[in-house]
Amino acid sequence: MAGMVSLFRGQRDVARARLVLPALLIAVLIIAVMAGCAAAEDGGGADPFPLSDEIMADADGYLILVNTENLLTSTDKPADLVNVSARKTSSTAIQMREPVSLALSALFDAAKEDGLTLYIHSGYRSYQTQRDMFALRMERLGYDDKMVQRAGASDHQTGMGADVINKALIGQRFGESFGGTKEGLWLAERCAEFGFVIRYPKDKVGVTGIEYEPWHLRYVGLEAARYMTDAGVTLEELWEQWEAYQAGEWVGAYSPGAAGSIEPFIVDDGELIIGE
Numbered sequence: 001m002a003g004m005v006s007l008f009r010g011q012r013d014v015a016r017a018r019l020v021l022p023a024l025l026i027a028v029l030i031i032a033v034m035a036g037c038a039a040a041e042d043g044g045g046a047d048p049f050p051l052s053d054e055i056m057a058d059a060d061g062y063l064i065l066v067n068t069e070n071l072l073t074s075t076d077k078p079a080d081l082v083n084v085s086a087r088k089t090s091s092t093a094i095q096m097r098e099p100v101s102l103a104l105s106a107l108f109d110a111a112k113e114d115g116l117t118l119y120i121h122s123g124y125r126s127y128q129t130q131r132d133m134f135a136l137r138m139e140r141l142g143y144d145d146k147m148v149q150r151a152g153a154s155d156h157q158t159g160m161g162a163d164v165i166n167k168a169l170i171g172q173r174f175g176e177s178f179g180g181t182k183e184g185l186w187l188a189e190r191c192a193e194f195g196f197v198i199r200y201p202k203d204k205v206g207v208t209g210i211e212y213e214p215w216h217l218r219y220v221g222l223e224a225a226r227y228m229t230d231a232g233v234t235l236e237e238l239w240e241q242w243e244a245y246q247a248g249e250w251v252g253a254y255s256p257g258a259a260g261s262i263e264p265f266i267v268d269d270g271e272l273i274i275g276e
């Protein structure tokens with residue numbers, strides 16, 4: 001307001017004001033432009049989503065979310081199931097989607113290099129198998145203890161969920177103590193390098209609705225596995241975040257962390273390319 005008053009003091013002041021005013025105006029404009037740029041950089045959901053649109057479009061179906069609220073149907077069956085060649089807990093054939101089977105073999109090989117022997121106990125399960133398993137469990141217990149999912153709700157029906165254990169657990173009841181074994185710890189630390197995540201983490205029981213299962217790996221692809229592991233995000237949360245992003249409510253809280261050092265392998269047309 002002081003500047004306004006001075007304008008009425010006399011001719012000399014007016015002349016000076018003629019010089020000062022444009023300078024002030026330019027300064028104000030510069031500040032406004034700078035402020036505008038800063039606002040565009042850190043606000044308004046302008047941060048990119050940590051996974052590309054292409055990955056989130058999920059053409060390969062690697063990110064499919066299956067739980068009690070997102071059920072598969074009795075006819076949902078992956079078209080690319082193969083018998084896994086990774087070491088099994090019994091001679092019974094186990095099927096998984098082909099890229100997942102390759103990734104699993106690479107994972108087992110890497111564990112072997114570190115002196116650890118892993119076994120796959122369970123892979124793809126059909127809707128019908130899951131229905132029978134659930135019925136049997138209910139018959140035996142008389143109630144749903146949530147350890148066996150009902151038909152359509154199992155991650156195993158995707159052909160991308162695998163129960164991976166060590167020798168000591170063969171024939172035993174699986175428990176969360178597996179997470180503290182050498183093999184369990186190794187899986188938690190290294191599985192993302194091969195496109196897998198621990199599907200039901202210990203601190204996410206409230207999100208997944210399923211008890212901690214350190215043996216249940218789920219293939220989601222390399223980039224998603226890296227992000228989900230690094231950020232501590234479940235599949236449920238990934239899709240929630242994506243919805244928020246689509247709605248313009250993404251806050252961009254994620255910044256690349258420790259998992260940035262991962263050197264993943266890539267399954268490309270059925271071939272393994274290590275270190276890309």
Ligand SMILES: [Zn+2]
Nearest residue numbers: 161162163216
């Ligand atoms: Zn499982």
